[in-house]
Amino acid sequence: MKLTLVTGLTGLLLLGTIVELLRRRQLREKYGMLWLAVLIIVIPLSLFPRLLDNVAELLGVASGVSLVLFLGIVFLLLVCVHLSWEVSALEEETRTLAEDFALLRAQIDADRAARDELVSTDG
C-alpha cells in the first residue's frame, strides 16, 4: 500500500511538472506530447503494479514488475538515441549557419574593399 502511494504520487508530480512546463512554453510541443503519453501509461501502472502480470506470463517473464522495468529501460534507451539524433541535426544546422555567416562577411568585406578602392582612385 505504502509503495503504491510513493509511486503514484511520483507519477502525478511528474505529470504536473510537465503540464506546467508546457503551459509556460518551456517545452516544445513534440517533447511535451511524448512525455505526456509516457505518463498516461505509467500512472495506472504505478497505482496497480500487477496490471501487467498476465502479459508478463505470456512472454515468460517472472513478474509484471520486472517486465515494466525492462520496458522502461528500453524506452529510456530509445529516448537517448532520439536526443542524440536531434543534437546531430542541430550541429548540422549551426554549421550551416556559421558558413552562411562567414560567406556574408566575406561578401561585405569584398564590397567594402571595392568601395574604398573607388574612393581612393577618385581622390
Next chain:
Amino acid sequence: MVNGKRTLIIIPALNESGSIADVVGEVRGELPGVDVLVVDDGSTDRTADVAAAAGARVAKLPYNLGVGGAMRLGYRYARDNNYDVAIQIDADGQHDPRYVPKLVDLLDDNDLVIGARFAGEGDYNVRGPRRWAMVMLSAVLSRVARTKLTDTTSGFRAANRRVIEMFAGWYPAEYLGDTVETLVHTARRGFRIRQVPVAMRKRMAGTPSHSPAKAMIYLGRAFAVLTLALIRR
C-alpha cells in the same frame, strides 16, 4: 500602398518554383505599390531565383524552419521596415490578391483579418477526418475569438501594426501552431479578429502538402495543438 497604408505581402514558399513567378506577378499587377517579400524556406529548387526575377524581395533561410519560422522572419521584416499592414499569401496561387483591399479595409476596425473558405464564396470542399478537424477548430476558436471563424487554418491573413509587433516577437514554428495557436494567443490578448469570405483556387503547380492518408493524424494533432493552446497562457 493599399488604401493609404504601407503594405507588405509576405509569401512563405517551399519548392514552389512552378507557381511563385505567377503569384508574385499577379500580386504586383493587382496591387501596384505594395512590397512583396518571399521567404524561401530552404527550397531545393530555384524558388528564390524565380521569385527575385519576378520582382519580389527574397529572404532565403539557410534551412527549413516551417511556415511559422518563415512567417516570423516576415513579420520581423515588416516591423523593422515600418509597414502598416502585413499580409500572408500562399505561394501556390490559391489566394486571389484581388481580395487584399477588402482585408485591408477591415483592418480599420480589427487587428487581424482572415480570408476564409467555406464562408459562402467559392467551392472548395474537404471531407472525412480533415473536415471534422476543421469543424472542431472552427467551433472552439469562434468561441475564443468571439467572432465567427470558419477557416481557422487559412494562410491568407492581414495584420495591423500591433499584431505585427506581437508576431515579430512571438510566432510558433510548430505544425498547426502557426495558425491555431496564433489565433488563440491573439484573441486572448484582446485583439479583434474578423474573417472575410474568399473563394480559393486550385493550386497552380507542385504538390499539396497533405495526403488523404494523413487526414486522421491531422485530426489528432489538431486536437492536441488546440488543447495545448487553450491551457497555455
